Amino acid sequence: MADISIAKEDGPRRGRYVARVAGIDAEAELVFTHRGPGLISADHTGAPDALRGTGAAKALVDALIADARATPFRIIPICPYVRALYAKNPDWQDVMTLAPGEAP
Template sequence: MSGSPSPAVEVIHNTAAGRFEATIDGLLCVAEYTLQGRTAVMHHTLVPPALEGRGIAGALVRAALAHAREAGWRVRPTCSYVASYMRRHPETQDLLA
């Protein structure tokens, strides 16, 4: 169902793997980061092609940025999707490292 919005996406913070995860229709979607001091370097977002266009990547990034804010982290978006998301959402600009 590409293009259809997803119902609420349950995002889990997998600290051991350094990523935020959601499993949709049995497929793993992730937003990966590396913590460097108090800065989360957001370097990769992956949503399988069968799930694209459903808002899943946005949900992953929203969860990651909310966690960064709560943890007092800064964010360096080296992933093009995360950088684009942060440009489109000015309320996240204060998190930029």
């Protein structure tokens, strides 16, 4: 398993979670938008080829879910990658605005 660090960059309207893997000069990101009080949309998850297979993208989504439970906020899963993982993890329904498999 790769040594992955996650950071959150949050602005008034948009933000992102950033994943870096030790020894690799690249970063993956999960971009989100604030949609209202206690509500964000997970818009896009991307990882460059250098990070493929490291688990960085999944670590980003795991961080988003953990943050949503801790803060708390709810997530509109717009990103296809987030929706695909949600379909495999229906226990995330407590932080999602849709049921697993529903399109936004």
